[in-house]
Amino acid sequence: MNENQDHGEASIPVLTLFVTGSAPRSQRARANLARMLEQIGRSDLQPQEVDLLEHPQQGITQSVFATPSLLKTDANGEVSVLYGDLSEEEQLRRFLAELQTNT
Amino acid sequence: MDRPENTLQKFETGIAGLDRATRGGLPKGQATLVLGQPAAGKTILCLQILARAVERGERGVFVTFEESPEQVRRDAASFTWGADLLESERWQLIDAGPHPGAEAAGEFDIGGLLSAVTAAAGSNAGWVIFDGIDQLLQLQPTPRAAIEQIRRINDHCETHGQAVLITGKARSDSPAPAWLEGIEFLLSSSLLLSARVVQQKLNRSLRVTKYRGSDHVADEMPMLIDGEGIQLPYHEALPIGQPAAGSERLNTGIPRLDSLLGGGIHRGSSLLISGRPGTAKSTLAGTFAETRAREGERVLYISFDELETAYVRNLASVGIDLASPVASGTVRFQDFSAYASSVTEHFLALRRLIDGFAPDCLIIDPVSALLKASATEGAHLATEQLSDLARRRGITTVLTALSGVEGPEGEATLGYVSTLADTWIVVGYNERGGERNRSLSIVKSRGSAHSNQQRELILSDSGLDLADVYASGSEVLMGTARAMKERENQERERQRQLERERRRLDLEQRILQAEAERQRLEAERDHLDRTSGETDRLEHDYHEEIRRRRDPDHDPEPFKEGQHADGGKQH
Structure with missing residues (x-):
């Protein structure tokens, strides 16, 4: 698994963004996440995206129903979730802290 | 032309008392708020309504936000209708509890959830239940954003013609759960479950606090939860009609x-x-x-x-x-x-x-x-x-x-x-x-x-x-x-009789006495009658004797009495 983690570091978590089509909040979340990844120097990471309108079963499997929401699955399978359109920068920064490259 | 979409349609809840109190059930195409304190019976009410619907062959979805799916199944299993519900495939249980430790960075919506529900239910779900949605919605940064999601649910069930139950925790000082203020205005019907301890006893009740567009019993209705689930014993239908008031x-x-x-x-x-x-x-x-x-x-x-x-x-x-x-x-x-x-x-x-x-x-x-x-x-x-x-x-x-x-x-x-x-x-x-x-x-x-x-x-x-x-x-x-009074009365009666007897005796005595006197007097009279004849005769004889003496046979001058008297004077 984790084929898209081409950095070779097994400890890097996987990010998954759950959205509902092109709803405004989903679009905002997408933009906010991209901006933050850039700020922390990880624009190289491409978060997975799951559209629950197209794949509702995914929500049930992952037990994610609030949209948008960001899932972070670390190497040993532990999942953390951040709900919302990710407009609160500080919270998003804390959530992604471990991904931050040394500046 | 009939326009049925304009008239309120209802789904039976299968709880006899509640169906009767709501004149036929809860609204189709609208969400009903089920408010109650913890352990007031919200989840049971929802499960029971679902179980009855599934029994009738309808479909449903139960979304649990607070209890785990296992807990929900255990809840259901403890009732007589639970086994059938758990075996049925006409409903789905979705675990939508927020992830532990989840936070929110901005507003979110439940579009994903609604699409999951639609996927699970198919197009013909009768009942959709959101149990404990406040667990998720309280992560919204503002109550306005939280309320908005309830509105989405309401719109969703209107579109799909479902009846929706949304449970929420009641607070003593407000008609709405925390973080969902104003929800009571948004939804057109709501039920309030309460469980009060009165003198060490739990008194449960259910009240239809709101039912827009429908007649309903607005009183607090005593409620029971036993092996058969929730009942409103006083509101179940009574036999129609009255037996004729006979004169027997x-x-x-x-x-x-x-x-x-x-x-x-x-x-x-x-x-x-x-x-x-x-x-x-x-x-x-x-x-x-x-x-x-x-x-x-x-x-x-x-x-x-x-x-x-x-x-x-x-x-x-x-x-x-x-x-x-x-x-x-x-x-x-x-x-x-x-x-x-x-x-x-x-x-x-x-x-x-x-x-x-x-x-x-x-x-x-x-x-x-x-x-x-x-x-x-x-x-x-x-x-x-x-x-x-x-x-x-x-x-x-x-x-x-x-x-x-x-x-x-x-x-x-x-x-x-x-x-x-x-x-x-x-x-x-x-x-x-x-x-x-x-x-x-x-x-x-x-x-x-x-x-x-x-x-x-x-x-x-x-x-x-x-x-x-x-x-x-x-x-x-x-x-x-x-008893004394009785004896007293008897005694008085006896006295009266005695008295009467005595008087009677007395009178008879006096009659007897009078009789005797009468006899005596009669005897006296008879005697008198008898003796008076003899006296007359004796008297007569006496006078005859006297006369005879005075007139001897050989006396030549029996009437020259004066002479005789002179002659005596000469003696």
């Missing part, structure tokens, strides 16, 4: 009481017997039961707080045989412990017994156990409903009620029961001259000419009887006083 009289087993009541009590009516402890209320009720059973009627005999064996034995000691009809099944005896259950539970138990046994007569001894037991909330309602139920089924009811030792106030607390009863008999004690005597008086008797005078109730080992009492001035006399 049932004798009570005490002929003199029957005659006071104008021939007994009417079939299908209710008789209340109230009095202080030990005033023979149970004996009266038992006499009635025995009499009815002997005529082949089915009697349901409910005893509160006294066990069957003791009760039947006590009645046997005054010559009332309940053991035989109980053995033959004519009398169904059931003892209850008043404190063991709440009033509503008792009511439901009684109702089930009445349904199951279909009695002709119902005896509850004492019904006041319902009133005075702990957690008496709803006791009045229970009694009223029981009376109503019995009346509609034509069951003749005898209720006994314990009045307090304080007397008048004790009777006052029974006031409302007594208004329900068609006939009210008060039994009591009369204390006089260091003695207590049982008394009985008929306070009211609808549809009967009856005597209001107090009678003495006499209890012996051959049962009950009534004795006439003596009104003495403003009092009625009983017991020894009555």
Whole structure:
């Protein structure tokens, strides 16, 4: 698994963004996440995206129903979730802290 | 043209009392808010509605936000309808609990959830339940954003023609759950479940707090949760129609009481017997039961707080045989412990017994156990409903009620029961001259000419009887006083007779005396008559003699008396 983690570091978590089509909040979340990844120097990471309108079963499997929401699955399978359109920068920064490259 | 989309359509909840109180169920195409404190029965209500829908072949989705799916299944499994629900494939259980430790960075919506629900339900889900959605929505940065999601749910179910239940935690000071203020305005119907502890007893209730566009019962309805789930015992449908009020009289087993009541009590009516402890209320009720059973009627005999064996034995000691009809099944005896259950539970138990046994007569001894037991909330309602139920089924009811030792106030607390009863008999004690005597008086008797005078109730080992009492001035006399009065009256009567006898004797005596006197006087008169003739004759003879002497045969001058006298002068 984790084929898209081409950095070779097994400890890097996987990010998954759950959205509902092109709803405004989903679009905002997408933009906010991209901006933050850039700020922390990880624009190289491409978060997975799951559209629950197209794949509702995914929500049930992952037990994610609030949209948008960001899932972070670390190497040993532990999942953390951040709900919302990710407009609160500080919270998003804390959530992604471990991904931050040394500046 | 009919436009059915404009009229409110309802889905049955399958809970008889709730369907009746809401005139047919909860709205289709709208969300209903189910509010309640923790453990008030919200989840059970939702599961039960779902189970009934699934039973009818409808589909549903249960979304749990707070309890784990395992917990929800365990909840369901503890009810009689649970097994069928858990086996059915017509519904889905979705675990939508927020991830532990989840936070929110900005507003979110539940579009993903709704799409999952639609996917799970297919297009024809009847019921969709969101249980504990506040767990998720409280992560919204503002209440406005949280409320907006409820609106989305409401719109969603309108589009899909589903009936939706949204549960939320009630707070004492607000009609809405925390973080969802204003939700009560948004949704067109809401239910409030509550569980209050009254005198150590849990009293549950359900209230339809809002139902836009539909008539409904707005009162707080006592609610029960037992093995069959949630019930609103007082709001289940009663049999339609009323048995004709007949004029048939049932004798009570005490002929003199029957005659006071104008021939007994009417079939299908209710008789209340109230009095202080030990005033023979149970004996009266038992006499009635025995009499009815002997005529082949089915009697349901409910005893509160006294066990069957003791009760039947006590009645046997005054010559009332309940053991035989109980053995033959004519009398169904059931003892209850008043404190063991709440009033509503008792009511439901009684109702089930009445349904199951279909009695002709119902005896509850004492019904006041319902009133005075702990957690008496709803006791009045229970009694009223029981009376109503019995009346509609034509069951003749005898209720006994314990009045307090304080007397008048004790009777006052029974006031409302007594208004329900068609006939009210008060039994009591009369204390006089260091003695207590049982008394009985008929306070009211609808549809009967009856005597209001107090009678003495006499209890012996051959049962009950009534004795006439003596009104003495403003009092009625009983017991020894009555016996004394009786003796006094007998004595007076005897005296009167003696006196009459004596006078008669006296008169006869005097008649005899008078008779004797009369005889004496008659004798005297006869004597007089007899003797007077002789006297006359003697007198006559005497005079003749005298004359003869004066006129001797040879006297030549018998009439010259003067000469003779001169001649003597010459001597």
